[in-house]
Amino acid sequence: MALTGVLRPGHVAIRVLDMKAALKHYVDVLGLIETARDPTTRRVFLKAWDEHDHHSVVLRETDRAGMDYMGWKVDSPATLKKLAADVEKSGLCSDLGWIAAGEHPATGERFRFTVPTGHVMELFAERGQVGNDCGTDGPNLNPTPWPDGLKGIAASRFDHCLLYGEDLDGSVKLFREVFGFGLAEQVIGGPDNEVMIGAFLSCSNKAHDVAFIRAPVKGKFHHASFELGSWEKVLHAGDVLSRNKTSIDLGPTRHGITRGETIYFFDPSGNRNEVFCGGYIYYPDKPTLTWTEDELGAAIFYHDRKLNDAFLSVFT
Amino acid sequence: MALTGVLRPGHVAIRVLDMKAALKHYVDVLGLIETARDPTTRRVFLKAWDEHDHHSVVLRETDRAGMDYMGWKVDSPATLKKLAADVEKSGLCSDLGWIAAGEHPATGERFRFTVPTGHVMELFAERGQVGNDCGTDGPNLNPTPWPDGLKGIAASRFDHCLLYGEDLDGSVKLFREVFGFGLAEQVIGGPDNEVMIGAFLSCSNKAHDVAFIRAPVKGKFHHASFELGSWEKVLHAGDVLSRNKTSIDLGPTRHGITRGETIYFFDPSGNRNEVFCGGYIYYPDKPTLTWTEDELGAAIFYHDRKLNDAFLSVFT
Amino acid sequence: MALTGVLRPGHVAIRVLDMKAALKHYVDVLGLIETARDPTTRRVFLKAWDEHDHHSVVLRETDRAGMDYMGWKVDSPATLKKLAADVEKSGLCSDLGWIAAGEHPATGERFRFTVPTGHVMELFAERGQVGNDCGTDGPNLNPTPWPDGLKGIAASRFDHCLLYGEDLDGSVKLFREVFGFGLAEQVIGGPDNEVMIGAFLSCSNKAHDVAFIRAPVKGKFHHASFELGSWEKVLHAGDVLSRNKTSIDLGPTRHGITRGETIYFFDPSGNRNEVFCGGYIYYPDKPTLTWTEDELGAAIFYHDRKLNDAFLSVFT
Amino acid sequence: MALTGVLRPGHVAIRVLDMKAALKHYVDVLGLIETARDPTTRRVFLKAWDEHDHHSVVLRETDRAGMDYMGWKVDSPATLKKLAADVEKSGLCSDLGWIAAGEHPATGERFRFTVPTGHVMELFAERGQVGNDCGTDGPNLNPTPWPDGLKGIAASRFDHCLLYGEDLDGSVKLFREVFGFGLAEQVIGGPDNEVMIGAFLSCSNKAHDVAFIRAPVKGKFHHASFELGSWEKVLHAGDVLSRNKTSIDLGPTRHGITRGETIYFFDPSGNRNEVFCGGYIYYPDKPTLTWTEDELGAAIFYHDRKLNDAFLSVFT
Secondary structure, three states, rough: OOOEEEEEEEEEEEEEHHHHHHHHHHHHHOOOEEEEEEOOEEEEEEEEEEOOOOEEEEEEOOOOOOEEEEEEOOOHHHHHHHHHHHHHOOOOOOEEEOOOOOOOEEEEOOEEEOOOOOOOOEEEEEEEEEOOOOOOOOOOOEOOOOOOOOOOOOOOOOEEEEEEOHHHHHHHHHHHOOOOEOOOOOEOOOOOOOOOEEEEEEEOOOOOOOEEEEOOOOOOOEEEEOOOOHHHHHHHHHHHHHHOOOOOOEEEEEHHHHHEEEEEEEEEEEEEEEEOOOOOOOOOOOOOOEEEEHHHHHHHOOOOOOOOOOHOOOOO | OOOEEEEEEEEEEEEOOOHHHHHHHHHHHHOOOOEEEEEOOOOOOOOOOOOOOOOOEEEEEOOOOEEEEEEEEOHHHHHHHHHHHHHHHOOOOEEEEOOOOOOOOOOOOOOEOOOOOOEEEEEOOOEEEOOOEEEEEOOEEEEEOOOOOOOOOOOOOEEEEEEEEEHHHHHHHHHHOOOOEEEEEEEEEEEOOEEEEEEEEEEEOOOOEEEEEEOOOOOOEEEEEEEOOHHHHHHHHHHHHHHOOOOEEEEEOOOHHOOOEEEEEEEEEEEEEEEOOOOOOOOOOOOOOOEEEHHHHHHHHHOOOOOOOHHHOOOO | OOOOEEEEEEEEEEEEEOOHHHHHHHHHEEEEEEEEOOOOEEEEEOOOOOOOEOOOOOEEOOOOOEEEEEEEEOOOOHHHHHHHHHHHHHHOEEEEEEOOOOOOEOOOOOOEOOOOOOOEEEEEEHHHEEOOOOOOOOOOOEOOOOOOOOOOOOOEEEEEEEEEEEOOOHHOOOOOHOOOEEEEEEEEEOOOOOOEEEEEEEEEOOOOOOEEEEEEEEEEEEEEOOOOOHHHHHHHHHHHHHHOOOOOEEEEOOHHHHHEEEEEEEOOOOOOEEEEEOOOOOOOOOOEEEEEEEHHHHHHOOOOOOOOOOHOOOOO | OOOOOEEEEEEEEEOOOOHHHHHHHHHHHOEEEEOOOOOOOEEEEEEOOOOOEOEEEEEEEOOOOEEEEEEEEEHHHHHHHHHHHHHHHOOOOOOEEOOOOOOOOOOOOOEEEEEEOOOOEEOOOEEEEEOOOOOOOOOEEEEOOOOOOOOOOOOOOEEEEEEEOOOOHHHHHHHHHHOEEEEEEEEOEEEOOOOOEEEEEEEEOOOOOEEEEOOOOOOEEEEEEEOOOOOOHHHHHHHHHHOOOOOOEEEEEEHHHHHEEEEEEEEEOOOOEEEOOOOOOOOOOOOEEEEEHHHHHHHHHHOOOOHHHHHHHOOO
C-alpha cells in the first residue's frame, strides 16, 4: 500500500441501463458474485471471487451509462480521517462530504469528493468480509487454490479504472501528493513532449491502480478492469465473450503500458470492461516509464502498434 | 496420412521482392533455418526447426510477391508415379509435367500441375533429412524436447496454405477424390446455402493441410501458416513481431474454423504469414463442420466475430 | 491413419472394483460423459467430450483391476475383414474370434485376438456417433470451440495405452508389419543395447497410439491416457485431482519420450490414468527416436531424470 | 510496501563452493546478469533482468554452502535510521552494527543484525540503478515488454527466501511488529494446534517476501526464490534444468501455501533455488490463511499432498 495508508481500489459504481441484462453480463459472463441488492436505489452489489470484502462493484440502474464513483479502501479509520483532511487542505477537489455508514451494505462511512478530472471518488476504511470460499476446513483454513462453481470468465479481482478528463495535472497531483501514489508510467506529447497525456498511478506493487487520460471531457469512464491469472484465461475470456455474443472492443493482445495481457469488451449498456493478466511488480523506487505520443499505438496495443477507432472516442 | 499416401505439405515456394529483407523476416523474426542457397535462380531454401527434411520453404527474389507453388510429400516413389497418373486421368489439372531431381537441393523428381483454382502444386517422394538438432548423443538419440539457439518466433513446422481462386469445386474435387483428403470444415453461402465458399482439407490428423476460399481470382495466395506449440508462444510471436515492427494483420485471436489460436502478419513483400497453435485432432470419420456465411466473421476470427478489412481483400 | 486403414484407439475396457467410485472418478474428476449402461454385464460406457463416437471407455465392475481389452477403429468393414485375415495369417496372435455387433452399444462386429504381450485387442469398423455438443445451430453447424458444462479435468479424448508384457518383439512386429504402425520412439538396453525395452507406436500423426514396455508379465496394463489441450490444463488437472484427493503418481512434468506434458494418477481401483498435452507431429518418414537404457529416467520423466518407484512396479 | 517503509528483499548473499560452477548455474541456467566482481572478497554481484537496482544476489566463494545474509531495501535513509533504532529498541536481535557504504558496490550503508532464528539480515536505503534494458529510445523510454538476449530460465526477480530456525516466534514478532509485515499464511501444529510451525510474511502485495519454518537449527537456508511470469515459463525452467543436468528437488507443481506454481532445484553447492509464478495479491487486511500440520503435505506440494524427503531434511 502507499505510505499514506491507501490500500486499493475498493469499489467502482457503474450505471447500467437495464439491470437484468447487466447482471447476465457481470454475473454469468464476467463471473462476479452478487452479495446484496437494494431495490430502493436500484442497486446491486457484487464481488469477484478472490476478494474477501463484501463487494467491489456496484451496479445502479438508470438511464445513462458511465461511472458514478470509484472508492478507495484505506487501512484504518484514522487514515480515513487524516486523508479526508488532507484532501480538503489540498484545495484540489470539490463537492467534499461524508456518506453515512451503511449507505453501502457492510460498509462504514465514506468520504466523497470530486477530483480535478471530474470523477467522483471516495475513501472508506471499513467493510465486512465474506471470504473467497477456498477454505476446506473453515473460511481461511486449509484452502484450495480456487473455489468450485465459478462462472464464465471468473474474474478474480476488481483491479483498476481508466478515466478520461481535462485536468490531468490536477488529478495526478492529488493522487501523487495527497494519496502517495507512484507514477508507474506516463504518456507525454505536445510540440516538445512537455504535456502529460496519460498517467498510470499505483498505490501498490501492481503496475497501476488508476489511470487518467487527458481529454476535453469531464468525469468520463473509459473502463473498469478485472484481474485474471494467466494469458490462457484471457483466451478463455475471449471464448466466453464470443459465445455470449458480447461486443469485444479489442484483444486478446498485450499492452505496451504495464505489459499486461488484455481483452477489452462492453457491457450491455456500453460501459467498457477489461480483463487482463500479467504486468510487472511495481515499487515506489522503480523509474517511471515514459511513452512518447508517436509511440502511443504501441503503448496501448503493443501488437497492433496503432489505436483502434474506439479507444479515444468511445467512453461513458 | 491419406490412404493415397500423401503425407503432408512438403514445401511452399514464395516470391519476395528483396531477399535480404525477406531473410531478416523468415530467419530472424519467424525463426526458420537456412539450409541452401541457389544464386543462379535467386532462391534460398529454409526449414523450420522441428522438421527433419532438408527444406520446407523456398524464397525466390523477383518483382512480384505471391506463391510460386506448393509441394506435397508422398510416402514413396511408387505413390508418386501412381498419383501423377491419377492427376492426369482426372482431367482436373493443367500444365502437367515433371521437374528433374536436384532442381530443389536434396530432392528427388517432382510432378507439377496446376489445380482448378489456378495454383501450381507439386508431388514429390524423396528429400534428404537434416534432422532437428534435438539428439544429445547422436542425431536422433536421447533427444531434448527442443534445440538450443532458436531465433525469434521459432516456428516449429510449415503447416498449411490458404489459397484463393474461382473454381473451388474443382480443387476440392481434386484433393478429395484424387488425393484422398477429408473435408474437415466448410463455409457455405448463397441464397440457399448451396455454394461452398471455403474448404478446409486434411490429409492427416491435423485440422487442415490446405484450404481454399472461393474468390474471383486465379492462383492467389492468402497465407502460409507455421506451427507453434502453445498459446503463450503465440503471445511471444506477437511480441517478437512488434519488436521488429513487422506489420501484424490480426491477432492474437482464436479461429472459429479449426479452433486454432493464431496471429497473422506480413512479410516485407506483403505475403501474409500465420503462426498458430491448437486445433482438434482430425480423423476421416469425423463429421465435416459447416459454417454458414452469416457466421463467417466468427468462423474466421472467433473473438471479433467479424472479418477485418484485409482478410478478403489483401492477398498476393 | 495408417495405410492399412487403422484409424485410432477406439476404446479401452477397464476393470474396476466398485462402479460407483469409478464413475465418480471417471465422470466427475476426469470429466468423461456416460453414454450407456449395461447392468447385466455390469458395464458403463463413456466418451470424452471431443470424441464423436458413442464411447471410448468401457468400465466393468469385477473383483480385479486391469484392462480387459483395447479396441482399434478401422476405416471400413472391408478393412476390418482384411485386417482380421492378416492377423490370422501372421500367426502372431492367439484366441482369435468375432464378437457380434451390438455387444457394445451402437457398435458393429469386432474382431478380437490376443497379441504376443498377452493383451486382448479388437478391431472394429462401425460405431454410432453422438457428437461433441459444439454446434450452435445443429450438431456440426457453426460450432463453438468447446461445449458448456464440462466437469473436472474435462479430458478431450482417449489417446493411447501403455502396456507391459514379455514378448515385446512379437507385439511390435504385429503392429508394425500387420497394422502398419510406425515406431516413433524406442528404448534400447542390454549389454550392447541390442534389446528393445520400450516401443512407442503410431498409426497417426500423434507421437504414439499405443506403447509397450518389456516386462516379465503377461497382459498387464500400465496406463490409459487422455488428451488435454494445454500445459495449463495439466496444472488444472493436478488441482482437480488434489481437490478430490485422487492419488497422484507423478507430475505435472514433461516426458522425454514424445515430449508430452503429463500427470499420472490412479483411479480408485488402482488403474493408472494419464492426462497429457503436447508432443510433436509424427509422420511415417520421421526417424525413430532412440533412448538408451542409461537415459531411461530422462526418457520417462524428463525433469526428474529418474524413474519413481512406481513406474516399473505398479501396474494392473 | 509496509507502512514502515520496508520495500522488498533487496539482496541475498549465498555461499558457494566453486565460483566458476556457481556462475555457470546462476548466469547460464538461472539467467541472472553479472554486474560486479570483487576478487578480494571472492564475491560476484548479480541481478535478475527485470530488477532496476545494481544487484540482488551476491555469491561468495568459500568452503561451506548456505546464506551469509539477506538484505531489505527501505524507502529512504530516514527510514533506515528509524528502523535501525527500532530493531535495537526491540531487543530481539543480536550482533547489531553498521556496514559502511561501498562495501557492496553502488550501495549505501547497511544496518546489519541477527534475527532470533539466527539469520543475518540487513537494511539499506540506497543502491544505484542499472535498469532492465527494455527501453528502446532511452533507459525507461518506450519500453519493450522484455529485453533481448536473456539466458536459460531468465528469472525476472529475486523474490523471497525460506529460512529454518528454532525461535520462529521471535523472528515473526520482529517482522510483524518492528518491520510491519503481514502474516499471509501460517502452518500450525502441536497437540492443540497451538504452535506456529511456519510463517509466510509479506511487506508488499506479494504472497510472501520471507518465510520461516520452525526447526531445531540456527540460521539455516532452505531456498532463495526467483520470479517467473507464467506456468509455461516454469515448464521451460524444468526443461532448461534437465538439459543442464541440474539436480531438481521437486516440481513443476503447485504450492498450497501462496498458490504459487513452482519448481525447486539445487545450485552446484547444494543451495536450493526456486523459480515460481502466480499466487494471489496480498493486502494487509486479507485474513491470514492457516494450514494445520495434518495438511502440511498439501500446503507445501499441493498436487502430491505429501512432502518429499528432502523438504525438511536438506538445507544449507
